[in-house]
Amino acid sequence: METNLANQFLAKRTNGIRSSVIREILKITVKDSEFLSFAGGLPNPNLLDENLLLKATEETIRSYSRVAFQYGDSAGYESLRKRIQLEFLDFPVHSHSIFITHGSQQGLDLLGKLFLDENTNLLLEEPVYLGALQAFSPYRPNMIPLPMESDGPNLLELEKILSEEKIRCFYTNPSYQNPSTITWSLEKRKVVASLLDQYEVIIFEDEAYKYLDFKGVVYPSLSSFRERLDLTFVLGSFSKIISPGFRLGWVVVPELYQKIFTNAKQGNDLNTNQFSQVVMDLLLSYLDWKEHLSKIQSYYVKQKEHLVDLLKFHLPEVRFEEPKGGMFLWTEYPNVTEKDMMEGIMDKKVVMVPGNEFRLVGKDSAFFRMNYSFLPSFEMEEGVKRIVSVYRDIIT
Numbered sequence: 001m002e003t004n005l006a007n008q009f010l011a012k013r014t015n016g017i018r019s020s021v022i023r024e025i026l027k028i029t030v031k032d033s034e035f036l037s038f039a040g041g042l043p044n045p046n047l048l049d050e051n052l053l054l055k056a057t058e059e060t061i062r063s064y065s066r067v068a069f070q071y072g073d074s075a076g077y078e079s080l081r082k083r084i085q086l087e088f089l090d091f092p093v094h095s096h097s098i099f100i101t102h103g104s105q106q107g108l109d110l111l112g113k114l115f116l117d118e119n120t121n122l123l124l125e126e127p128v129y130l131g132a133l134q135a136f137s138p139y140r141p142n143m144i145p146l147p148m149e150s151d152g153p154n155l156l157e158l159e160k161i162l163s164e165e166k167i168r169c170f171y172t173n174p175s176y177q178n179p180s181t182i183t184w185s186l187e188k189r190k191v192v193a194s195l196l197d198q199y200e201v202i203i204f205e206d207e208a209y210k211y212l213d214f215k216g217v218v219y220p221s222l223s224s225f226r227e228r229l230d231l232t233f234v235l236g237s238f239s240k241i242i243s244p245g246f247r248l249g250w251v252v253v254p255e256l257y258q259k260i261f262t263n264a265k266q267g268n269d270l271n272t273n274q275f276s277q278v279v280m281d282l283l284l285s286y287l288d289w290k291e292h293l294s295k296i297q298s299y300y301v302k303q304k305e306h307l308v309d310l311l312k313f314h315l316p317e318v319r320f321e322e323p324k325g326g327m328f329l330w331t332e333y334p335n336v337t338e339k340d341m342m343e344g345i346m347d348k349k350v351v352m353v354p355g356n357e358f359r360l361v362g363k364d365s366a367f368f369r370m371n372y373s374f375l376p377s378f379e380m381e382e383g384v385k386r387i388v389s390v391y392r393d394i395i396t
Contacts, residue, residue, distance in 0.1 A: 013138045013139065013140060014138065017134070017137060017138050034349050035349045035350065035351060036349065036350045036351075036375060036379050036380075036382060036383035036386070037350075037351050037371075037374070037375070038350070038351065038352045038353075038368075038369075038370040038371050038372070038375070038380075038383060039351045039352055039353050039369075039371060040371060040374065041178065041240070041327050041328070041371055041373075042244075042327075042371060042373060042374040043239070043240055043241075043243065043244065043296075043327075043373060043374075044299060044300075044303075044373050044374055045243070047292075047295055047296050047299060048242060048243055049287070049292075052283060052286045052287060053279075053283060055282075055286060056279050056280075056282035056283040056286060057279050059282050060275065060278045060279045060282060064278050064282075067274065067278060068274055068275045068277075068278040068279075069274070069275065070274060071270060071271055071274065072271045072272070072274040072277070073271060074099075074262050074265050074266050074270065074271045075096070075098070075099050075100065075258075075262060075265075076098065076099055076100025076101075076250070076271075076272055076277060077100065077274065077277035077278060077281060078095065079281045080100060080277050080278075080280060080281040080284075081095045081096075081098040081100065081250075082095045083281060083284055083285075084098050084236070084250055085098060087284075087289070088236055088250075089221075089234070089252065090220055090221055090224045091221065091223055091224040091229070093229075093252055096258070097252055097253055097254070097255065097258065098250050098251075098252055098253075099250060099251045099252075099253055099258075099261060099262075099265065100248060100249075100250050100272045100277060101248075101249045101250060101251055101265075101272060102247045102248070102249070102269060102272055102273065103237060103239055103244070103247045103248065103249045104206060104208055104235040104236065104237040104239075104249035104250075104251075105131050105135065105249070106249070106268070106269070106272075107235045107249055107250070107251035108131065108132055108135035108136070108171075108204070108206075108235065109135045109268075110251070110261065110264050110265060110268065111135075111169075111204050111233060111251070112135050112136045112138070112139045112141075113139065113264055114257070114260060114261065114264055115168065115169055115202060116136055116139035116140075116141040116168075116169065117139060117140065117141065118139075118140040118141070118142075119142075120139075120141040120142065120168045120169065121141070121142050121144060121165050121166055121167045121168055121169075122136060122141040122142065122143050122144065122167075122168065122169050122170075122171065123144050123146055123161065123167045123169070123170040123171070123201070124143055124144065124145055124146065124170075124171055124360065125145075125146050125148055125153070125171075125172055125173065125177065125180075125182075126145035126146055126147055126148060126359065126360065127179055127180055127330075127355065127358035127359050127367075128145075128171070128173075128358055128359075128360070129173055129177075129178045129179070129206065129358070130179075130353075130357050130358050132171050132173075132206070133358075133360075136171070141169075143360055144161060144165060144167070145359075145360050145361070146158060146161065146170075148177075148180060148182055149182075150182065150321060151182070151183070151184065151185040151188060152174065152182065152183075152184035152185055152188035152189070152192070153184075153188065153192060155188065155191060155192075158192065158195065159195060162195060162198075162199045162201070163199075167199065167201050168201070168202060169201065169202045169203070169204060170196065170201050170202070170203050170204070171203075171204040171206065172203065172204070172205055172206065172222065173206040173208065173209070174189065174205065174207075174219070174221075174222050175207065175209050175210045175213075175219050175325070175326075176209040176212055176213070176323055176324065176325040176326025176327075176328075177209075177326075178208070178209065178326070178327075178328065178369075179328055179330050179353070179355070179358045179369040180330045181321065181323035181324075181326055181328055181329065181330050183219065183323070183324050183325070184219070184222070186219070186220070189219070189220065189221075189222045189225055190225050192222060193222055193223070193225035193226045194225070196226065196228070196231070197226055197227050197228045197231075200228065200231065201231065202231045202232075202233065203222065203223065203226070203231065203232050203233065204233050204235065205221060205222050205223050205232070205233065205234045205235065206235045207221060207234060207235065207236050207237075208235070208236070208237045208239070208240055208249075209240055209325065209326045209327070210236070211240075211241050211293055211296075212240060212241070212296065212297065212300060212325045212326050212327065213297065213324060213325035214297055214300065214301035214304070214324060214325050215297075215324075216293070216294065216297055217324075217325075221234060223252075229254060230254045230255075230256055231254070232252070232254060233251060233252060233253060233254070234251070234252040235249060235250070235251050235252075236249060236250050237249035237250075238280060240327070241292075241293070241296065242280065242283070242284075246273075246276045246279070246280055247273065247276065248272065248273070248276055248277065248280055297325070299373075300325075300326075300327065300372070300373055303372040303373055303377075303380075304322070304323065304329070304372050306372070306377055306380060306381075307329060307370065307372040307380060307384070308320075308322060308329070310380065310381055310384040311329075311331070311384060314384055314385065314388045315384070315387070315388050315391060317333075317334055317335075317391075318331050318332065318333055318334075319331070319332040319334070320332065327371055327372065327373040328369050328370060328371055328372070329369075329370045329372065330355075330367065330369060330370075331352075331367065331368050331369075331370055332355075332365060332366065332367050333366040333367075333368065333391060334365075334366075335395050336366050336391065336394045336395060337364070337366055338354040338355065338356060338366045338367070338368070340394050341354075341366055341368070341390060341391070341394070342354055344390035344391075344393065344394060345386065345387055345390050347390075348386040348387075348389065348390055349386070350383045350386040350387060352368040352369065352370050352387070353368060353369040354366075354367070354368060355367025355368055355369065
């Protein structure tokens, strides 16, 4: 009754708002500490130097309070924008093109608000980041899946789609993709950039995992190969390389769209958390950046190898491609359904994210995204053993 009453007044676009199973799972695991979670894309908090964070926070309060405790520029704290320009971007851009957002998620929502409507053809990787589906769905675009291969998109399918459909925008996560872990080859980045220029397609390039290569490789952005930078938006985030608690990301916005992007952002939040921006800027100035990234990469590769070894030993039936970086394994559990597995593992107090949450059209096969960055080794092993017991019970 209450739902029907609410629907009398809600806007039609609210029918397209998706829930986040990841957020719902996180609520459960926070309430019940006995749960072991492979679900969230959680960075390991022990990898951030607490002394440097304390130093940056104290300095913000002591020397920058007049700035940090006030409203700020809607585009973001200028010093932090310049730092992003110099240290995180690989194509020519002025600092005024960089907008600081409340995580890259706010950037996705703002781009959806500006460029998507019911008549817009939006191209998405298959599978695709759940947060992008949440951000874009309320604007009711026509979402078209792009088949992927181990080194990036299927180029024949991409060219076919571009030639037959009027694609307005393409959202992609080309490095250690969430959830599939696919990383595009250099060759495909160049070819796709040329095709997008040819067909005049706006790109939303999500670089959230760019610096999490296990060997320290930093792939050039797809956008760095484009000629049409006026059709190029690049999103980045500090959530995976520093801490998600800051809720800080950024969007590179072409000059043509900077005024309307500012207006949309002002209607959304006036300005991004000023205190967090100042602390982040100071923290980055104190960090030995290469050493910090090396510490993350070294730890995550060990975590990945531990999870891989556990699955190969305890559950060799599970299929997956080992990632080159990032925070996830994209695993397929044969001869079971996602529903049966989820019900079983929840009873055993362990969680993963079911693969159909990342798809435009559900599949019968049972895929799960498994995070390896957060759980300590002994809890990871216990979690895998619980998953194995559920799997064995279902197939026998």
